[in-house]
Amino acid sequence: MSDVPELYLGLISGTSADGIDAALVRFEDEQPSLVSALTYPWPAELRERIxxxxxxxARxxxxxxxxxxxxxxxxxxxxxxxxxTKAGVKPGAVRAIGSHGQTIRHRPAGEHPFTLQIGDASVIAEATRIETIADFxxxxxAAGGQGAPLVPAFHAHILTPGLGPRVVLNLGGIANVxxxxxxxxxxxxxxxxxNGLMDAWCQRQLAQPYDxxxxxxxSGKVDERLLAAxxxxxxxxxxxxxxxxxxxxHLAWLDTHRELGGLHPADVQATLxxxxxxxxxxxISRYGRGAREVVACGGGVHNASLMDAIESRLGGLQLRQSSDYGIDPDFMEAMAFAWLARQRVLGRPGNLPAVTGASGPRVLGAVYPAPLL
Incomplete structure (x- = not known):
């Protein structure tokens, strides 16, 4: 490989669809560093449709x-x-874009398992003039795995085993460890x-996208009957x-619980x-295997009430944020998809069978070439 640093751009919109995270990542001697990042807002009508x-x-x-x-x-x-534009980088300097897309359905079990992330990668490649890798x-x-989560492979790469046993906790719409x-x-x-259920309930009750x-x-109290249900x-x-x-x-799942009836909205939020x-x-307690600390990332790190509730239940484990290791917690996942794009370009596996349950390592992602000049 060349010693010249490589630039990749990772894009992801999570299950809360609260914005598209974009991370420009430099790789030098296999090590990634964040050059620039932003969260791009969804148009309101499109977000609502998603x-x-x-x-x-809806069907x-x-x-x-x-x-x-x-x-x-x-x-x-x-x-x-x-x-x-924010980074002042021209498209020709970027080797590839790794686009996670927007998940609209995830059904990894059953007779015909599938996962579906959309966001036409040909459109991205045409508009940016950068090779785009998607459909990770x-x-x-297809190899019998869950297709998720994929970020643990990146967590292992960027937070090396030499730092000691740990749990990395991603607090997106869905939590993964x-x-x-x-x-x-x-x-x-x-x-x-x-955050997903709390965001949705907050949107319904307060017309705000998150708490x-x-x-x-x-401001509310936990309802033990609803929590148990x-x-x-x-x-x-x-x-x-x-x-x-x-x-x-989702909210329809929450609405199926009869214990919900008559509760104050803030009490429901506290229970969620x-x-x-x-x-x-x-x-974490069941599967943490001797970890000494939990390293949190994702949008949930900004929810002080959630972080306090997690910390109070961790026993002797220390709760830290990925920023303690120089990794912006808001852009860990976007960086992961820049890394996955690079894995695809190099022909390297991107999954971990021990995580997803796949029958073996697989090179992930479909390549959409940049348009010819």
Missing amino acids: LVVAQDE LDLDGYGRLDVAIGRTFAKAAQAAL RRADV SVLGTDGSVTGFDTGPA EGGAFAA LLADPYFALPPPKSTGREHF LALSAITITHD
């Missing part, structure tokens, strides 16, 4: 699917262009909701490998926060 579809509240005909695919692709391309999850699903052993072993899975600082939850969901008892998303944990904290820390 959330309705992703929460399994798409083929025309609706095609239009949504292109609209998302165009917005991803605008996010990439904004990131390059389906090769893992990566358990990094000092022997180089890596396991990981989705624990269940992190800033956890103030709404802090939510914790009884079979997903929480499943052993890993496992993964989930908004098509399972407790659900996230309890399920996360239970799985």
Whole structure:
């Protein structure tokens, strides 16, 4: 390989669809560093459409699917262009874009397992004039895996085993953990909701996209009957490998619980926060394998109430943020997809079978070439 530093751009919109994270990443001697990053806002109408579809509240005909695919692709391309403009970097300096796309359905179990992330990568490549790599999850699903989470491989790369055993906790719409052993072993899975349900309830009750600082939850009290009903969901008892998303944990799921009736909205928010904290820390306790600390990243690190609730349940484990290791917690996942794009370019596997349950390592992602001049 050349000693010249390489630039890759990672793009992702998570299950909360609260914006497209774009991270321009430099790789030098295999080590990634964040050059520049931003979160590009979704147009309000498009975000609303995404959330309705992703929460399994609507069905798409083929025309609706095609239009949504292109609209998302165009917005991803605008996010990439904004990131390059901010960094003062020309498209020709970027080796490739790694686009996660927007998940609208994740069904890794059953007779015909599948996962679906949309955002037309041909549109992104055409608009940016940069080779774009997308559709990272389906090769893992085809190999019998969950297709998720994919970030533990990057966590293991950037937070080396020499730092000691640890759990990396990603607090997106869904929470996932990566358990990094000092022997180089890596396991990981989705624990269940992190911010997604709380964001959706806050949007319904306050017309706000998220609970800033956890103030709404802090103003309420946990309802033990509702909490017990939510914790009884079979997903929480499943052993890993496992993964989930908004098509399972959404407001319609919450509305099925009769214990919800008559509760003050703030009490529901407090209960949803407790659900996230309890399920996360239970799985860390069960699968943490001697970890001494938990390193948190993702948008949930800004929810002080959630972080306090998690910390109070961790026992002797120290809760830190990825910023303590020089990694911006808001852009860890976007950096991961820049890294996955590079893995694809180099012909290297991007999945970890011990995490996803796939039958073996797989090179992930489909390549959409830059347009010819």
